[in-house]
Amino acid sequence: MSNQLQKLAWMTGLALVLVNFPVLAEDDQKLINNISQLNEIEKPVTNIQQWLAQSLIQVTGVKLQATDKGIDVILETNQSDQLQLTNQSQENSYIVDIPNAQLNLPDGDVFRQEQPMEGITEVTVTNLDASTIRVMVTGETGAPQVELFDGDEGLILAVTSTVTTTQTPQTQPTPVEPEQKPSSETQPEQPSAQGETPIELIVTGEQNRYRVPNTSAGTRTDTLIRDIPQTIQVVPEEVIRDQRVTRLRDALLNVGGVVQDGGFGGTVDQLGIRGFFGGGILVDGFKDGRGGIRETANVERIEVLKGPASVLYGGVEPGGVINLVTKQPLRDPYYNAEFSVGSFSTFRPSIDISGPINPDRTLLYRINSVYETSDGFRDFNQDIQRFFISPTLKWEIGQATNLTFQFDYLNDERPFDRGFLAFGDGILDIPLKRILGEPDDVSKVEEIGFSYRLEHDFNDNWKIRNAFRYLSSDTFDYRAEPVSFNETTGILSRNFRSNDDYGETYTLQTDVVGKFTIGSINHTLLFGIDLARNTSGGTQSRLPGGLTPSIDVFNPVYNAIPRPGLDELTDVVRNSQNRNDSLGIFLQDQIAFAENLKFLVGGRLDIVDQKSINFLNDSESSQYDTAITPRLGIVYQPIEPISLYASYSQSFQPNFGTSVDGSVLEPERGTQYEVGVKSEFFDGRLAATLAAYHITKSNIATTDPANPDFSIPIGKQRNQGIELNVAGQIQRGWNVIASYSYIDAEITESNDGLAGNRPPNVPFNTASLWTTYQLQSGDLRGLGFGLGLFYVGDRLGDTDNTYTIPSYLRTDAAIFYQRDNWRAGINIQNLLNEKYFQGANFGRVAIEPGAPLTVIGSFSVTF
Structure with missing residues (x-):
């Protein structure tokens, strides 16, 4: 490099510091104040890279040291008091990112130690980028506990293995101020050894929270x-x-x-x-x-x-x-309260609290609860009223055993809204607020759920899980159901009707997971048994034909007659009960022939006993089915960030159609072939998957031509397509999640004259992009912006393919500000106020509209 270029590079670097100095946050200024004066530099740099290296804190060694609680990971540097750190938990890994630092080891820029202690599978220290060090400590069954110290030798991470560690809440970590007492998760109450003092943990924004590995x-x-x-x-x-x-x-x-x-x-x-x-x-x-x-x-x-x-x-x-995947109890106290208000008189407060019950932290709890009320964007008298609560209790019986109980309750009341009508080969053009039922049409749901999960580790390689879940659901609706629409006169005929249904499900699961090695081949073996009983039933009652007033869709008149009482709905068209008992036994082996060559082999035997009772005619039908479903797959990783894969898998689904002799049809069967590539970018911060697939589904119930009230299993559907999805962090503070899908779907066999038709509600193309950026420094650090684009292509609205639901592109936006332990934001959904439709319920008389421009303001605080 010439002397002129050397001077230019040196002056450019100096200019960058001077230009950015006024807008740096106070914490960042403290770091810059420690940089030597220009006249103290002993040797001038010769390029920009050398100048940047001089401004970074150098970590010149990494070593592990055993302690009575676990291990210390020591990053050797004489500037540990100047470090700023960000921490996060991702599945089984505890991750610390150290900006403004560089790993410079004598034998390279990567430190890796496998199985340094019981319960810890790996410790890695790498350069995440040119100015950030990443430390990752991975546990076998959960993220380990890590405490941070500033010691005489440098930065110390005191690692304690915990088999049953609960992950930190998946929200932005809270900054710890210099004079504030840190939480027990990141800091000890007392120094662990002489010469070690707790280090200040400063969190500057989310760290790759959009990617789940x-x-x-x-x-x-x-x-x-x-x-x-x-x-x-x-x-x-x-x-x-x-x-x-x-x-x-x-x-x-x-x-x-x-x-x-x-x-x-x-x-x-x-x-x-x-x-x-x-x-x-x-x-x-x-x-x-x-x-x-x-x-x-x-x-x-x-x-x-x-x-x-x-x-x-x-x-x-x-x-x-x-x-x-539901939120689980946390080992450290966590209290979050959130309040949202928005368009259509929407009001939604919620709480999320968690922590230990006893001093030993062997009893942990978590409670999530929310209340919601809204007028909705349609012109109903009936509002949305919704309440939900879910308490969870976790008991860590011993180091290798834990038991979790979870309960949830939901009560939901809202309008029953069949939506819009088809008109010609499109959709009726009427105001978005106009309803075609009655203003008091209502749906009510009450649900109760209870579950437990027992987990025990026999050793580091073998464990057993036993889980049970009970769910009951009571549903009720009463509405003016659309029946048929006269497109010439604009008159819609309707029928008052009501469903009153219930359901109960009992499920018991037991899994055994074992890891072992035969020669040089590693195995992860899964054996399990599932037992389930599902009982459902209820009634549908209707007002006798001709008594429900029709409505003019262009000039509607509501409440033309007093709403009939339930006892007036004397035409009972359904009164039945169904019971399904099932047993599933499955075996799966994940085989690693080499670090970059893996196989997945699995199979399952299902036994299903179905029974249906029709109380209207006192008839009963039953079906006993068995099904074997295999899955085979291979993954080859030519280089670490790339995975090439192929798989074959089958499915089955019990069939509820009945033949003319009263028997239930054979189960529906599905078969898929899939190939794809998975890749990671930006040092693993961004992940993408590109896949192509071909699926066929057979034994679909279609109308029996000789007996139209019954079915035969001759229907077949073929779907094939490609998909692309991307998620993760492009750079610090800039997150993205995006997808694209193309589906070519066709009904290939049918006795209803539908062969060659496209199934309803299946678009050829869907795509999405959501991205946020949060400022990481300066006076506005914590300010963030979001932009979303969601596209759904044209869909056919019915199986006869008589009309099309048009495509739409919904644009969303957000602005938010997060500082210390609070967050405020404004979200705008459907920013351009596009009129669009979610999908068709059935046929031509029930097309659900999407919401217009919606503004939501929110505020949350965390302790």
């Missing part, structure tokens, strides 16, 4: 997503919070290929994955038979496993499953 949904074991030969996408709590969504369907707009199917008048979560609809929602790995809308207040993250999942969860659709 591990999941249990894909294997029922805690596994890296990159090692699973199937597409898995996770929506973490931070995305739910940043977008300020309260409905599961809105959170899943971030997941490609997941769209709404119906919604039963806006009262039920009916979602489809890869073009297949029905069920598929789990809570902590249990199939969830709720009759209403799921609550998100106690949800830590949403995991979406795409493709057949019967090998793990029994009878489910081949498109995949949605697993809601």
Whole structure:
């Protein structure tokens, strides 16, 4: 480099410091004040890289030292008092990022030690980027406890292994001020050794909270997503919070290929994955038979496993499953209160509190509760009233055993709203607020859930889990149901009717997980047994034909007659009870032939006993089925950030159609072939998956041509497509989650004349992008912005393909400010006030509209 270029580089570096100095935060200024004066520099630099290196704190050594509680990870530096740290927990790992520092070891820039102590699988110290050191301590079954000290030798991380550690809450960590007593999780009450003093922990924004590297949904074991030969996408709590969504369907707009199917008048979560609809929602790995809308207040993250999942969860659709992972008790006191107000008189306060009950921290609790009221954007007299509470208690019986009890209660009352009508090959153009039922149409849901989970570690490699869940659901609705629409006159005929239903589910799960090695091949073996009983039933009563007034959709008149009492609905068309008993036995082996070559092999036997009673004619039918569902997969990682995979899997789902002889049809079967690539970017901060799949579903019930009131199992559907999803951190403070999905779906066999048609509510294209950026320094540190784009393509509204639900692009935005222990924000959903439709409930007379421009203000405080 010439002398002129050397001088230019030196002057440019100096200018950067002078320009940025006035806007740096006070904490950052303290660091710069310690930089030597220019006349004290002994040797001039020769390039910008050398100048930057001189401004970084150098860590010249890393060593591990055993203690009576565990190990100390020592980062050797003589400037540890100037370090600023950010901590986070991701699944089993405790991570500390050290900005303005550089790892400079004699033998390289990476330190790694495997199995340094019992319960700790690995300690790594690396340069995350040119000016940030990352320390990662990974536990076998949970994130370890880590205390931070400033010692004579440098920065000390005192590590204590804990088999049953509970993760820190998935919210932005709270800054610890210089004179404030730190929390027990990050600081000890007394120095651990002579010469060691607690170090100041300064947190400057979220650290990669948009990427979740591990999941249990894909294997029922805690596994890296990159090692699973199937597409898995996770929506973490931070995305739910940043977008300020309260409905599961809105959170899943971030997941490609997941769209709404119906919604039963806006009262039920009916979602489809890869073009297949029905069920598929789990809570902590249990199939969830709720009759209403799921609550998100106690949800830590949403995991979406795409493709057949019967090998793990029994009878489910081949498109995949949605697993809601709930928040668990924390070892340290945590108190969060949040208050939201918004458009349409929306009012939603909530609390999330947790901590230990006894001094030994062997009894932990957590309580999540929320109340919501809203007028809604449609012109009903009936408002939304919703209350939810979920207390959880965890008992750490010993170092290797813990028992968790969880209870939840939901009471929900809201309008029953069938929505809009089809008109020609499109949708009727009427004002968004106009309803076509009656103003007092209502839906009521009451749900009670209880579960326990017992976990015991026999040793470091073998453990057993036993879990039980009970769920009861009572649902009721009363509405003026749309029947048929005369497009010439504009008259809609209706019928007053009411459903009164109940459901009870008992599920018992037992899993044994073991890790062992045969020769050089590592195995993770899973063996499990599932037992379940589901009982459901109820009635549908209608007002006799001709007594319900029709309505002019262009000039509606409501309450034309007094609303009939329930005892006047004398036409009972359904009074039945269904009971399903099921037993599932499964075996799975995750085989690592080498560090970069992994196989997944699994199979399941399901035995299902169905019984249905029709009380109207005192008839009874039953069906006894067995099904074997396999799954095979391979993952090859040519280089560490890349995973190439392929898989084959099957599914089954009990069939509720009946043949002319009264027997229940054979189960529906699904088969998928999938290939894909998973990759990591920016030193693992950003993860992406690209996949292609082909799914066929057979034995679908279709009308028996000779007996139209019955069915035969001849229907078949073929869906194929590609998907891309991305999530993580582009750089400090800049997070993103994005997806794209293309689905080519077709009914290939049918006796109803539907062969060649496209299934309803399945768009060819869906795409999403949500990104936030939070300022990391300066006087406005903590100020953040968010932008979201959610696209759903054209969908056909019915199986006859007579009309199209148009595509839409919804634009969302957010601005928020977080400082110390509080956060305030404003979220705008549907910023451009686009008129759009979520999906069709059925046929041409029940199309659910989306909400117009919605503004939500929120404030939360954490202690």
